[in-house]
Amino acid sequence: MPVQKTKICLIGGTFDPIHLGHTYIAAEAKRRCSLDKVIFLPCKQSPHKMGGSPTADAHRLAMCQLATQGFEWAEVDDFDLCSPPPSYSWRTAEHFKTLYPAAELYWLMGTDQWNSLPRWNRPDHFASLVKFIVYTRNQDKPQEYEQYQCTLLQGIHPASATAIRNHPKSASSIAWLNPAVQQYILKNKLYSADPP
Numbered sequence: 001m002p003v004q005k006t007k008i009c010l011i012g013g014t015f016d017p018i019h020l021g022h023t024y025i026a027a028e029a030k031r032r033c034s035l036d037k038v039i040f041l042p043c044k045q046s047p048h049k050m051g052g053s054p055t056a057d058a059h060r061l062a063m064c065q066l067a068t069q070g071f072e073w074a075e076v077d078d079f080d081l082c083s084p085p086p087s088y089s090w091r092t093a094e095h096f097k098t099l100y101p102a103a104e105l106y107w108l109m110g111t112d113q114w115n116s117l118p119r120w121n122r123p124d125h126f127a128s129l130v131k132f133i134v135y136t137r138n139q140d141k142p143q144e145y146e147q148y149q150c151t152l153l154q155g156i157h158p159a160s161a162t163a164i165r166n167h168p169k170s171a172s173s174i175a176w177l178n179p180a181v182q183q184y185i186l187k188n189k190l191y192s193a194d195p196p
């Protein structure tokens with residue numbers, strides 16, 4: 001009988017901050033694609049967000065660790081944070097391919113990212129290293145490509161890191177954050193969220 005390969009899924013993000021949308025799509029991908037592990041990779045600087053400066057690496061990493069606590073299938077890895085910017089995903093995928101040569105490697109992203117894939121750095125090389133899992137986001141219609149395939153997961157989670165950064169104390173922001181992450185934001189006065 002053929003041995004089933006271990007299925008490892010990577011999810012890269014600025015995670016500024018990580019929110020329940022991220023952990024929800026990861027849990028759904030794990031369940032619906034029978035993944036063994038999902039690895040969260042906070043990036044140093046997204047190639048498509050070179051203009052801004054994200055919150056300090058240590059804070060974003062700490063929030064990722066808090067948000068994934070208790071999920072035995074989740075890991076947080078600082079490979080992208082320790083690599084020089086911009087955080088090209090083909091480089092991340094190459095690293096994990098070397099680390100887990102016998103595994104089946106996946107990359108999870110929202111439709112917003114999927115629809116920009118041709119503008120990523122070395123997209124064909126990236127696509128040769130991973131299989132894509134795409135989670136629908138807002139009303140974005142997923143792009144169909146001749147050269148790239150994905151497993152499309154239908155669903156909606158409304159959380160957005162931009163909205164949380166803009167209104168960290170709003171009811172929706174609080175509802176979209178893991179309570180430990182929300183406490184961390186208050187304690188460290190991130191996004192101008194003064195503690196009570």
Ligand SMILES: Nc1ncnc2c1ncn2[C@@H]1O[C@H](COP(=O)(O)OP(=O)(O)OP(=O)(O)O)[C@@H](O)[C@H]1O
Pocket residue numbers: 012013014015016021022025108109110111112113135136137138156157158159160161162163
């Ligand atoms: N609510 C969501 N539904 C589906 N995918 C999501 C959702 N939020 C984030 N993602 C996906 O998670 C990955 C990492 O996202 P990122 O860290 O950029 O968060 P974000 O909420 O999109 O942040 P920002 O608002 O700052 O752009 C991306 O592939 C993104 O498409």
Ligand SMILES: O=C(O)c1ccc[n+]([C@@H]2O[C@H](COP(=O)([O-])O)[C@@H](O)[C@H]2O)c1
Pocket residue numbers: 011012013014015041042043045046047048049087088089090113119120121122
């Ligand atoms: O490799 C690329 O060219 C590339 C272009 C855009 C985004 N990415 C990666 O996609 C992830 C999500 O990025 P973002 O912009 O939604 O925070 C993050 O890990 C980025 O490094 C990667």
